[in-house]
Amino acid sequence: MKLAILSRNGSLYSTRRLVEAARVRGHTVRVLDPLRCYLRIAPGGFAMRYKGKPVAGYDAVIPRIGTSVTRYATAVLRQFELMGVYSPNPSDAILRARDKLRAHQLLAAQGIGLPTTVFGDNPDDTDDLLSLLGPPPHVIKLNEGTQGAGVMLTEKPAASRAAVEALRGLYANFLVQEFVAEAGGADLRCFVVGDRVVAAMRRQAPDGEFRSNLHRGGQASPAQADAQEQAVAVGSARALGLGVAGVDLVQSSRGPLVLEVNSTPGLEGIELACRVDVAGAVIEYVAGNISC
Structure with missing residues (x-):
């Protein structure tokens, strides 16, 4: 090849x-x-x-x-x-994943669990928009942020309104989501290749931080995704058309919820944490599709 x-x-x-x-x-x-x-x-x-x-x-x-x-x-x-x-x-799959709003719409249409999300444009609708989400805490995310950048947590209604108004003033595209408190600042990164999860790691946010990204000081440890988590991760990648993806999940009272589907997932954190040849799995998947 x-x-x-x-x-x-x-x-x-x-x-x-x-x-x-x-x-x-x-x-x-x-x-x-x-x-x-x-x-x-x-x-x-x-x-x-x-x-x-x-x-x-x-x-x-x-x-x-x-x-x-x-x-x-x-x-x-x-x-x-x-x-x-x-x-x-493919290029269109990457564009779908990069647009968090579009990705969430596509995942929700497939019945895949995710944090309740609201989106709106007009300042006159802010109070009603936030009421659709429920009481704080709220997570506010830039639509195309990565590695935890452009993500903030607001704990009072006035703070949520102020953050929304500030971002609108900057003409930023953003989403507002429910905060999944029962996750305890931890998430599960599932590395999907084709129709299977080849490795998974648990990421824990440091004290005083709600973002578990390794670039934000999160600590990684090897994990075993259960059958439900694997099904959600593989289904999420498939819904967006990705053969290789990093799918971030949090556990909630209603099961695993998808935080993000990354079309260019890093290999370093998960290979070092899990001692798995993830790169080799990607190459073998690509070679197998060429030979079919």
Whole structure:
């Protein structure tokens, strides 16, 4: 298999591990910076060049696309798709996952549990909007934030209203969600590859923090997702069209709830916590779909 990995930085842990896993399995692999790819678009003539040379002959491409380059990088990925190259995470699936509002709508339509979420635009509707959610605490999230950035917890109605009004004043897109107190500041990251969870880790927020992201000081430990959690994680990835995903769940009184579905999940935290070759599982999944 001739494989391309779309990544801005080939030295990042996740990119390096995918390269290593591909090469140890006998595949040819190259890291391509998506911002250095440029495209020719014409009827019957999709083409791409990279640093002055044609990009051709690839069997598969694995996207490692950061949020800051989503628009351009997904256009590059779409060009690969139009050139007949397979990707475990298609461009439209990545765009669905990056838009939290759209993702929540699609998950809810499939009956997948998630924290109750409200969304509105007009300041005149703020009080009624928050009443649809119920009393605080409330979690307010930027629609395209990552790694816990752009997420805040408000504990009083006045604080929720003030945060909503401030974000509207900045023309930010955001959601307001119920706070799942019984989760105790912990969540479960399930790494989905195809139709199975290949690894799972429990993340615990530090004292005084409600976000469990490792980038926010959360502590990771290996975990075993139960049958229900696995079904919810795999179903969530499938609902968005992702073959590889990190699905974050919290336990509630009504079962596991999906916080987020990440289309570019990091490998470092989960591989080090679980001692599982997640990169190898991704490469084998991609190779298996090529050979089908």
